[in-house]
Amino acid sequence: MNEHSLSTRLERVAEHVPHGARLADIGSDHAYLPVALLRRGAIEAAVAGEVATTPFQAAERTVRDNGLEQQITVRLANGLAAIAPADRITAISLCGMGGETIRDILDAGKACLNGVERLILQPNGGEPPLRVWLMNNGYRIVSEELLRENRFFYEIIVAERAEPVLYSAEQLYFGPLLMQARSPAFLAKWQRALRLRQKTLAGFAQAQTVPDAKRQAISRQIRWITALLA
Numbered sequence: 001m002n003e004h005s006l007s008t009r010l011e012r013v014a015e016h017v018p019h020g021a022r023l024a025d026i027g028s029d030h031a032y033l034p035v036a037l038l039r040r041g042a043i044e045a046a047v048a049g050e051v052a053t054t055p056f057q058a059a060e061r062t063v064r065d066n067g068l069e070q071q072i073t074v075r076l077a078n079g080l081a082a083i084a085p086a087d088r089i090t091a092i093s094l095c096g097m098g099g100e101t102i103r104d105i106l107d108a109g110k111a112c113l114n115g116v117e118r119l120i121l122q123p124n125g126g127e128p129p130l131r132v133w134l135m136n137n138g139y140r141i142v143s144e145e146l147l148r149e150n151r152f153f154y155e156i157i158v159a160e161r162a163e164p165v166l167y168s169a170e171q172l173y174f175g176p177l178l179m180q181a182r183s184p185a186f187l188a189k190w191q192r193a194l195r196l197r198q199k200t201l202a203g204f205a206q207a208q209t210v211p212d213a214k215r216q217a218i219s220r221q222i223r224w225i226t227a228l229l230a
């Protein structure tokens with residue numbers, strides 16, 4: 001993967017970035033996503049934010065090698081602190097991090113959100129707590145996608161500020177739009193998850209020190225997944 005040829009995962013993320021957006025890509029690593037989008041003329045400008053020095057330098061190098069220093073600002077910053085009001089950001093991508101990390105970045109940076117940005121989130125696991133944060137902070141999930149690349153399943157959650165919306169516990173767990181669409185990848189993900197949880201529960205039967213709450217949580221998930229797949 002590079003700025004000329006994105007992974008399938010980032011290519012799908014790119015599809016959700018509105019044409020002409022001013023994008024903040026937080027946790028940008030090599031800045032492949034904003035550079036690829038700018039090279040295609042798909043966005044107007046971007047900020048690439050990175051908290052760690054080595055990926056920050058990699059992002060600077062990709063931007064420089066492509067002569068995009070005027071259009072892409074690379075900032076060494078923690079989370080949404082990379083964004084300034086003068087950037088007039090209209091879309092924020094947070095990809096390739098755990099769902100809890102993405103949630104914590106959004107929560108810590110609430111003051112940096114102007115309310116008009118589209119959030120394009122690609123968590124690596126931990127999707128339910130991220131959806132809870134979105135619901136509790138006035139966001140509606142406007143699009144969801146599940147894709148499979150190299151044996152891994154990835155979810156993309158796109159959210160926009162909207163009237164308050166209440167999702168059920170199952171919708172927060174599976175994704176309200178994913179469970180409506182029931183794509184082949186979605187069903188395959190949950191068939192695999194069901195097998196894993198059944199194995200875990202069987203393992204609990206041998207162990208003596210598993211807390212009841214943990215056993216109950218896995219049993220509840222098995223019930224939900226079985227009902228979903230029925």
Ligand SMILES: C[S@@+](CC[C@H](N)C(=O)[O-])C[C@H]1O[C@@H](n2cnc3c(N)ncnc32)[C@H](O)[C@@H]1O
Pocket residue numbers: 010026027028029030049050051052055077078079080094095096097101105
């Ligand atoms: C696995 S990489 C993903 C890179 C790219 N977004 C992608 O999806 O391919 C995660 C990146 O997020 C950065 N990161 C983690 N926490 C961050 C934070 N609080 N603020 C900014 N960047 C962060 C890490 O340094 C790392 O480079």
